[in-house]
Amino acid sequence: METLQKKVPRARWFYIMPICFITTFFYFIDRQIISIALPGGVQSALALNSTMSGLAAGVFSIGVLFLSIPAGQLAQKGKVKKFIGLCIAGWSIFTILTAFVQTSWQLVLVRFCIGFCEGAFSPGLTTLFTFWFPDKDGERNKANSTYFTAISVAAISMGPLGGTLIQFFGWRNLFIILGALSFVGFILWQLFIFDRPSEAKWLSEEELDYIETTIQEERETAKIVAGDVEVKSEKLPLKQLLSNKYVWSLCIIGFTVNIGQFGYTIWMPTMIKDITKTNILNVGFISIVPSFFTLMGLWIFSYLATKIKNRRLTTGLPLVLFGVSLIIANISGAAMGPVVDIGMLCIVSLFIQGHMPSYYSIPSLVLVKELDGPARGLMAVAMGLGSFIGPYAVGYFNTVTGSSKVGMYFLTAMLIIGGLATLILPKNMVKSSLENK
Numbered sequence: 001m002e003t004l005q006k007k008v009p010r011a012r013w014f015y016i017m018p019i020c021f022i023t024t025f026f027y028f029i030d031r032q033i034i035s036i037a038l039p040g041g042v043q044s045a046l047a048l049n050s051t052m053s054g055l056a057a058g059v060f061s062i063g064v065l066f067l068s069i070p071a072g073q074l075a076q077k078g079k080v081k082k083f084i085g086l087c088i089a090g091w092s093i094f095t096i097l098t099a100f101v102q103t104s105w106q107l108v109l110v111r112f113c114i115g116f117c118e119g120a121f122s123p124g125l126t127t128l129f130t131f132w133f134p135d136k137d138g139e140r141n142k143a144n145s146t147y148f149t150a151i152s153v154a155a156i157s158m159g160p161l162g163g164t165l166i167q168f169f170g171w172r173n174l175f176i177i178l179g180a181l182s183f184v185g186f187i188l189w190q191l192f193i194f195d196r197p198s199e200a201k202w203l204s205e206e207e208l209d210y211i212e213t214t215i216q217e218e219r220e221t222a223k224i225v226a227g228d229v230e231v232k233s234e235k236l237p238l239k240q241l242l243s244n245k246y247v248w249s250l251c252i253i254g255f256t257v258n259i260g261q262f263g264y265t266i267w268m269p270t271m272i273k274d275i276t277k278t279n280i281l282n283v284g285f286i287s288i289v290p291s292f293f294t295l296m297g298l299w300i301f302s303y304l305a306t307k308i309k310n311r312r313l314t315t316g317l318p319l320v321l322f323g324v325s326l327i328i329a330n331i332s333g334a335a336m337g338p339v340v341d342i343g344m345l346c347i348v349s350l351f352i353q354g355h356m357p358s359y360y361s362i363p364s365l366v367l368v369k370e371l372d373g374p375a376r377g378l379m380a381v382a383m384g385l386g387s388f389i390g391p392y393a394v395g396y397f398n399t400v401t402g403s404s405k406v407g408m409y410f411l412t413a414m415l416i417i418g419g420l421a422t423l424i425l426p427k428n429m430v431k432s433s434l435e436n437k
Contacts, residue, residue: 020193
């Protein structure tokens with residue numbers, strides 16, 4: 001069997017994953033570039049205090065809430081390609097329009113619209129993966145890792161890219177350039193992405209049979225893990241979602257980890273600027289270092305997930321370590337000098353995305369097929385709320401206390417809660433899947 005598996009063609013990896021990488025890169029850049037733009041001129045140009053800056057940074061996450069569940073449902077039904085394509089075009093346009101804002105509330109409005117368009121992307125794409133990549137041999141985990149590697153590469157690139165563009169062209173032209181580049185992802189998405197393997201002409205019969213047969217076997221096993229669950233209606237099965245303890249666990253995890261992630265990453269360039277007292281170009285290049293540690297952490301925990309095969313552990317452990325390292329960095333303060341302070345940011349960054357590959361593979365292992373896509377949409381709603389609360393809370397605490405310490409303690413508490421929420425999940429969901437084959 002092992003020999004046969006090695007002979008299965010891998011065309012889907014060469015057609016789908018590069019496009020997903022490119023579109024995800026711009027998806028992250030367009031939503032997060034505000035973190036470098038704020039200290040790079042937006043705050044001073046629009047006279048924003050910390051609270052308003054946190055609102056502008058986080059409000060896109062409120063926009064995310066509106067399309068997350070519909071995207072998950074459409075992806076589950078095989079109708080998400082065109083929908084996501086329109087959303088990519090939409091967030092590209094609103095990124096460009098950010099260059100023309102004149103007031104703080106105009107900035108809040110376009111940020112909300114960017115979030116509205118981006119809300120479909122993550123639940124739609126990760127649900128799409130469940131039809132193209134089996135969990136067997138860690139394929140789906142690797143697909144999710146590629147997606148999140150694109151986010152990490154974007155995070156690494158964002159600092160020097162944003163800092164350079166702001167330094168030489170100004171923050172307004174920064175948004176015009178990035179918005180225009182996002183249309184590249186839109187064109188590639190329209191040309192190469194398909195809702196189902198059976199629609200792709202470049203896919204061989206052998207590979208198609210492997211994908212569909214293996215995923216069907218895994219779905220049958222998921223029914224055993226999920227228990228006696230049957231979804232008969234085409235409508236959103238909200239009652240069944242809200243009565244499922246695994247869905248609640250996944251939503252709590254997503255909510256709390258995004259409070260920590262975005263509360264930390266949105267303000268990281270500002271913290272670097274405060275630590276180093278340097279210009280925005282240097283801040284951008286310095287931010288490469290902690291962002292590289294984020295990518296390193298993603299790879300480490302992706303590898304551990306394929307070896308340990310305990311999705312609960314490889315989801316919860318990075319969250320707890322993220323919280324613990326954040327509180328240690330917060331306690332040390334600025335007492336040990338800029339180099340050590342930047343080093344502490346690197347240690348914190350190591351755990352930011354460690355949970356992601358395992359976390360996004362869990363729904364298809366504990367839920368029946370009909371609940372998978374809608375559950376991912378509900379998870380995206382929870383994550384969207386967390387993405388708003390994190391940056392806004394840190395900005396608010398910064399305004400009230402004049403320091404980011406209280407905000408960081410708040411993020412730590414949320415991350416520990418998220419880590420504990422993983423205990424609701426079954427411990428051996430992957431092992432059970434293998435034993436029932």
